[in-house]
Structures are given as C-alpha cells and as structure tokens.
Amino acid sequence: MDFGTHCAVTTCKQLDFLPYTCDACHRIHCAEHRAYTDHTCPEAYTKDARVPECPICGKPVPVPRKGMDPNLAMEEHINGGCATPAATATKIFANACSFQNCKTKEAMPMRCATCRKNYCLKHRIEQDHQCSAQAGASQQRNQGSGPFRSTPAQPAASRTTPAPSAAKSNTRPQQGAMNTTGRQLAEERSLRQTNAPSNRAPASAVHANGGLSEDEALARALAESARISSSSGPTSNAPDGSNLSEEDIELQRAMQQSLAEQQRRRQQQQQQQQQQQASNSESGCCVS
Structure with missing residues (x-):
C-alpha cells in the first residue's frame, strides 16, 4: 500500500506524505516546489495581479480578460498603435533663426548679445542679421557727437589758463x-x-x-x-645779470677728479699687467 504522492517535477519525484496542489496548474508538488517560480508554473500568469509595462512606450498594459496571457495583451497593444520613441522624443533642432526669410534651425541656441534674439550660424554676427539694437546705439552716438552738441558749462577756474610766472622764467638755468x-x-x-x-x-x-x-x-x-x-x-642773457661760473667751476673740479681717478686706475692696471708679464717670463725661464 503506497502512502503519499510523488512530486510532479521530473527532476525531483520526491514522495511526499503531505503534498501541495497548485491552484493554477492543479499539479501535485512537494514542499520545495510548491511556489509558482519553483516549479515554473505555466499558468502562473492567471494568478499574477501585476500589470506588465510596455518596453517601447513605457506605459502599463492591462489584461482585459481574466486568465488571458499577458503576452497576447502586449502584442495587441504594440500592433494597435503603440507610440514609438521617435514620435514622442524631444526635437533636437528646435532653435529657429530670427532672421527674416531664414528657416534654418540649430541644435544649440546662439543669441545676439545686443538684441537678445536667436540666430543660426550664418546670421549670428550683428552685421549679418542687421542688428536693430546696434543701429539705434550708433545713431544715438552720432547725434551726441554733432557740431551743435551741448556740453556742460565749465567753471571759470578751469577755463582760465595760468599766466607764466616770472619766477619760473628767472630760475631757468643759463645755456x-x-x-x-x-x-x-x-x-x-x-x-x-x-x-x-x-x-x-x-x-x-x-x-x-x-x-x-x-x-x-x-x-x-x-x-x-x-x-x-x-x-x-657776466653775460647779458641772464635776467638778473649773474653768471654761472661757480657752477661751471664745481663741475670742472668734479670732472678733473673723475679724470684723475680714471688715470690712477689705468696706472694700476698697467702695473698689474707688467707684474704678470714679469712673472710669466720668470716661470718660462725656470721651465727652460
């Protein structure tokens, strides 16, 4: 007399005295294979309440009838007008040119720094798109620089030029x-x-x-x-009748002192050269 029932999984066939019957496929399984995923139940979708998601448009696809295969519902959804990513994707070339009769669109916006409008590569320069803001600014500058341009009144102190003082002319050195x-x-x-x-x-x-x-x-x-x-x-060119002979004498003394210092240095250099030549000649005689 046999007690228990063998598991329906072909790789298991375990004799279980307390078997479990699957409510989806109605097969008998042991305790290890009683779950839907453990025995790969082919009718598990009938008990799964989750709604699958379309891999193309990303929208949930409900199953219209109970017990219907979700794969069939997904196939009907795709064939029945699923929105493709190309139709729902954002436009890349969305920056239209603001120049008249220009229909070019660019991927990156290029705005004019003067008029703050978007233009294409061909009309991005102010001279190319005839920038109205630049023309208005240049017109204002031209009007402001006309021959009858009003200038603010200057104070009397700034308009008057100081007269040359006699003291400065007297202190000019004699040439x-x-x-x-x-x-x-x-x-x-x-x-x-x-x-x-x-x-x-x-x-x-x-x-x-x-x-x-x-x-x-x-x-x-x-x-x-x-x-x-x-x-x-005394020369007659000086305004006060005095000459600069004292300054000339001082300058002459300074130059004479500088000249004497240079002569002294030259004599020292000549003496050093003579001593070096004498030492070289003595060393040459010793070697020979």
Missing part, C-alpha cells in the same frame, strides 16, 4: 658753451656705447679729439669754457 659741449659729448658717448660697447675708446673718437680720450676732451672743454666765462664777465 652756456660748457653745457652745450658736455651735452654733445654725453650724447656721442651714449651712442657709441649702445652701438659697440667696450672699455676702451674707439680710435675714430681719439683721432677726432686730437689724440685725447673722451674724458680728457671733456675736461679740456670745461676748462676752456670756464676761462672764457671768467674773462668775458
């Missing part, structure tokens, strides 16, 4: 021969230094100065100017 010669020599020196900088004076400059260096020629020119100014007396 003597020494200043002119010194300025010319300074300009020549700066020009030669920029063109061909070197520590020694060029041969052309030495030849032009009578075999003297620039500093010696400048010192001689200063001495000659001081002698001329002291012999001629």
Whole structure:
C-alpha cells in the first residue's frame, strides 16, 4: 500500500506524505516546489495581479480578460498603435533663426548679445542679421557727437589758463658753451656705447679729439669754457645779470677728479699687467 504522492517535477519525484496542489496548474508538488517560480508554473500568469509595462512606450498594459496571457495583451497593444520613441522624443533642432526669410534651425541656441534674439550660424554676427539694437546705439552716438552738441558749462577756474610766472622764467638755468659741449659729448658717448660697447675708446673718437680720450676732451672743454666765462664777465642773457661760473667751476673740479681717478686706475692696471708679464717670463725661464 503506497502512502503519499510523488512530486510532479521530473527532476525531483520526491514522495511526499503531505503534498501541495497548485491552484493554477492543479499539479501535485512537494514542499520545495510548491511556489509558482519553483516549479515554473505555466499558468502562473492567471494568478499574477501585476500589470506588465510596455518596453517601447513605457506605459502599463492591462489584461482585459481574466486568465488571458499577458503576452497576447502586449502584442495587441504594440500592433494597435503603440507610440514609438521617435514620435514622442524631444526635437533636437528646435532653435529657429530670427532672421527674416531664414528657416534654418540649430541644435544649440546662439543669441545676439545686443538684441537678445536667436540666430543660426550664418546670421549670428550683428552685421549679418542687421542688428536693430546696434543701429539705434550708433545713431544715438552720432547725434551726441554733432557740431551743435551741448556740453556742460565749465567753471571759470578751469577755463582760465595760468599766466607764466616770472619766477619760473628767472630760475631757468643759463645755456652756456660748457653745457652745450658736455651735452654733445654725453650724447656721442651714449651712442657709441649702445652701438659697440667696450672699455676702451674707439680710435675714430681719439683721432677726432686730437689724440685725447673722451674724458680728457671733456675736461679740456670745461676748462676752456670756464676761462672764457671768467674773462668775458657776466653775460647779458641772464635776467638778473649773474653768471654761472661757480657752477661751471664745481663741475670742472668734479670732472678733473673723475679724470684723475680714471688715470690712477689705468696706472694700476698697467702695473698689474707688467707684474704678470714679469712673472710669466720668470716661470718660462725656470721651465727652460
């Protein structure tokens, strides 16, 4: 005498004394395969109350009749006019050009910074779409810059120009021969230094100065100017009748001191060179 019933699943066939009967397919199963998903019940959809969702339009597809296969309902929904994504998708080229008789549409908006309107690539520049805001601004500028443009009244203090004071004209330094010669020599020196900088004076400059260096020629020119100014007396060009001989003398002294310092440095350099040559000659004799 057999007790219990075997499971309907072919891979199980377990003898169960308390079997379970599926309410959808009405088959007998054991405790492990009693769920719809465990024994892959073919009639499980009749007991599933969930509404499937269309994979195309994303809308829920209700099952009209009880016990109807949801796949058939989904097929009827797709064949009966399901909205495709191409029809419901947003338009990409939605930015229409605002220029007259232009029907071009762009994917990205391009607005004019002056008139704040959208245009295509062809008419994005203000001159291309004949920007009205720019034309109005230029017209206003032209009107404001006309010959009869009204200007705010200036105060009397700003309109009056100060007269040149006699004190400033009196304090202007006298342009003597020494200043002119010194300025010319300074300009020549700066020009030669920029063109061909070197520590020694060029041969052309030495030849032009009578075999003297620039500093010696400048010192001689200063001495000659001081002698001329002291012999001629006060000049008539100065407004107060005074001359600048004291300033010239001070400048001459400064130049003489600078010249003496340079001569002293040259003598030191010559002595160092002579000592170096003597030491080199002595070392050569010892080696031989």
